[in-house]
Amino acid sequence: MEKSRFVGIAILAALLCALPCSGADVHPITKRRIAGVMGPGGADWLVRPERQEEEHPDEALDALKIAKGATVADIGAGVGYFTWRLSERVGPAGVVYGEDIQQAMLDQLVRNMKARKITNVRPVLGGIDDPRLPNSSVDLILLVDVYHEFSEPVKMVDRMREALRPGGRLVLLEYRAEDPNVPIRPEHKMTLKQVRAEIEPQGLVFVESIETLPQQHIIVFRRP
Numbered sequence: 001m002e003k004s005r006f007v008g009i010a011i012l013a014a015l016l017c018a019l020p021c022s023g024a025d026v027h028p029i030t031k032r033r034i035a036g037v038m039g040p041g042g043a044d045w046l047v048r049p050e051r052q053e054e055e056h057p058d059e060a061l062d063a064l065k066i067a068k069g070a071t072v073a074d075i076g077a078g079v080g081y082f083t084w085r086l087s088e089r090v091g092p093a094g095v096v097y098g099e100d101i102q103q104a105m106l107d108q109l110v111r112n113m114k115a116r117k118i119t120n121v122r123p124v125l126g127g128i129d130d131p132r133l134p135n136s137s138v139d140l141i142l143l144v145d146v147y148h149e150f151s152e153p154v155k156m157v158d159r160m161r162e163a164l165r166p167g168g169r170l171v172l173l174e175y176r177a178e179d180p181n182v183p184i185r186p187e188h189k190m191t192l193k194q195v196r197a198e199i200e201p202q203g204l205v206f207v208e209s210i211e212t213l214p215q216q217h218i219i220v221f222r223r224p
Ligand SMILES: C[S@@+](CC[C@H](N)C(=O)[O-])C[C@H]1O[C@@H](n2cnc3c(N)ncnc32)[C@H](O)[C@@H]1O
Pocket: 037, 038, 046, 075, 076, 077, 078, 079, 080, 081, 082, 099, 100, 101, 102, 105, 126, 127, 128, 129, 131, 143, 144, 145, 146, 149, 150, 151, 152, 156
């Protein structure tokens, strides 16, 4: 897609934040500025048709080889752009938790699942420091364009690790901050180094960074 159009969309996205996007807080380890939370005004942007071309969502999920019957969680699911794809991947014997901290996002997520006649998605209203998932119950937790918005990243990672089964995976999709040509505001992008520096001390083991998407890292960790 044309760069000028993408820049326009990125600026619009920044304007749609629910909370001030000044990034007043920083991560305690890397001192990375934490981004503001995207508000429900950003819902249309999350399902824009160009997103397919920009982010290759199905290719991202192919890379994760999700098993039928798995229990997965889409944390910061927004209106469910990845949730309905996860629902298909795990099939009727699987479960998808669609979690977000904003009820308005979850309301749209539920409407989107009903419209698709999806029955294996459980909406969860989380807290800013707790995704409220059952302990040791989830095979894969997916965070798409979300981690950099966590205002309590350390507590969130602790709770997510506890929610994973031993051997379960935590996966982050983040726009590459190493690439100056990715036209996204700095606090909405992350380097692989930053992600590893923040997540590894919290008891999760780095597995790999898959670099097949046009603009995002797919960073995989595992609970030992
Ligand atoms: C940019 S949107 C991405 C939505 C979705 N993952 C997608 O790719 O379409 C970020 C979402 O993360 C949510 N969020 C921010 N902080 C969160 C937290 N601590 N726990 C769960 N969700 C959070 C926001 O409410 C928002 O819906």
